[in-house]
Amino acid sequence: MTLPRPLRFDLLMGLLGFSSGLLLWSFGLYTTGDRLLDQRWAPLIPLAVMAVMEALRRTLPRTALAVGTLAIVADQLTNGNLITILMFTDLVYAAVVYGPPATARRVPYTTGLVTVAVTVGFLVWWQNAIALLVGALTGMISFMPAMTGAVVRNHREAAEAARLRAEQTALLAEMDRAQAVVAERARMARELHDMVANHLSAIAIHSTAALSLDEPATTRQALTVIRENSVAGLSEMRRLIGILRDSSGDTEPAAAPTLAALDALVDQARANARPSGLDLVLEDTRESAAGLPAPVELAAYRIVQESLTNALKHAAPGEVRVVLGREPKALTVEVTSRYGERPGPTAPGSGAGLVGMRERVELLGGAFEAGPVTDHDGRKRWQVRAELPMDVRDEEQA
Known part of the structure; x- marks a missing residue:
């Protein structure tokens, strides 16, 4: 097993x-004196071990904290070094910020319990207010760094969640x-076919007649039709170009979707959902x-559309089945x-889609x-089921 390289x-x-x-x-600046190991060189051993663990604070945070804890305990048996204590506080902080989620949850609780246990233990032993100190x-060298790390980690995770929500x-x-672009292209294609193509077809037919018949009256009549269709076609082309340049000039309402377009909706959703x-x-x-x-068709279409959108956002990998059925007095959508x-990271849902369908x-x-x-x-499985009665008037808004 290859150990990760320190940063x-x-x-x-x-x-x-x-x-x-x-x-x-x-x-000769020590944290205390008269300890078990009072040799001058003794504080250097915990100091060196702590310095090595400091180099591994982000690559091996749990190992660094475990070994650092042994080093800080050993430091208490010597005359002590202030830098050893400061590096230990950084190891506690790094274990919470950079360690696995389980470690980030356990370290604050563990250090809190240790602080309480040390305080109570020395109070019982010394029966003196110095035990509180x-x-x-x-707490300052263990619990406070852990809580600081927890706050920083929570802020980072919140920022990352916000970034993921923004990306989603x-x-x-x-x-x-993309769906709006596809719908707009389809609408423009209908405009071209229904209006401009008819004019061009008429021009083609009458121009052929004018070229094939050598009769002045027929030729004149054909040219008149050609001119009328040319002017009308040019007007329609200008209107369509104006729509493409600035949709604010288009006052025609878009046709409401029907169940006839459900195959296209599912195909588009299938392409989006495949990844x-x-x-x-x-x-x-x-x-x-x-x-x-019409209101029933529109409501059924929108329910399927919103359900597929929700499945794309929340469903686990697998089959998403859309079933349309017809009862004697109702259309069923499931x-x-x-x-x-x-x-894979997850969006966050507000429930507005379910409210809208209901x-x-x-x-x-x-x-x-x-x-x-x-x-x-x-x-x-997550199921959306709607029963839409068919005894409604077409004037009603779905």
């Missing part, structure tokens, strides 16, 4: 700590933008797709996806359910 800054920290401690030792010093929001916004390990399946069990009021943890269904007088269910295989 340059940590190496400098360890070297600086050892040099500073050596300087204090050379002047010893407890306070113990930007990704979803880009997906919405997340989602497999989208559309199952239409209706015998006939005719006879649905979307199921795998329920559970999914890899409101759509309630406006039509239907029934709506959303939540985890257990299928016949015993697996948990």
Whole structure:
């Protein structure tokens, strides 16, 4: 097993700590006296060990803290060195900030318990207020660095979570933008086909007639039709170019989506969801797709759209099934996806989508359910189910 290389800054920290401690030792500046090991060289051993652990504070934070704890205990058996104590506080801080999540949770609790135990133990032993001072010093070199590290780590994790949310929001916004571009291109294609193409077809037909027939009256009539269609086509082209340059001049309302466009919606969502390990399946069990009021079609489309968006954001890898069914008096929409943890940082959800779907269904007088269910295989899935009554007027807003 290859040990990770210490970082340059940590190496400098360890070297600086050892040099500073050596300087204090050379002047005979100790933290205390009359200890078990009162030889002059004894404080240098914990100092050297602590300096080495300081160089490993980020690459091996747990190991550095464990060995550093032994070194600080050994330092208490000597005359002591202030730099050894300061480097130990940095090891405690680094273990919380750079260590695994479990270590970051345990170190503050452990150091807190040690501080309390030392204080109570010396109070019972000495029965003197000096024991409180010893407890306070113990807390300053162990518990306070751990709590400082916990605060810093929480801030960093919050900042990272905010960054991930921003990236996910930007990704979803880009997906919405791409869908809007596709929809706009389709609308412009319809405009060109329905308006401009008709004019060009008429021009082609009448120009052919004018060239093939040598009759002045027929030629004149054909040229008149050609001119009218040319002017109309040019006007439509100018309008379309104006729309492309500035959509504010387009006052035509966009057509409401229907279930006929559901295949395209699922295909687009399938392409977006493929990197997340989602497999989208559309199952239409209706015998006939005719006879649905426009508000019902719009509500069903939006429910499927929002459910697929939620699956893209939250569903675990697996199948996402969209089922359309028709009962005697209602259209049923059911979307199921795998329920559970999914890899990889996660967005944060506000629940506004479920509220919006429920409101759509309630406006039509239907029934709506959303939540985890257990299928016949015993697996948990997230299911959205809506029953949309078909006895509504087309004037109603879905």
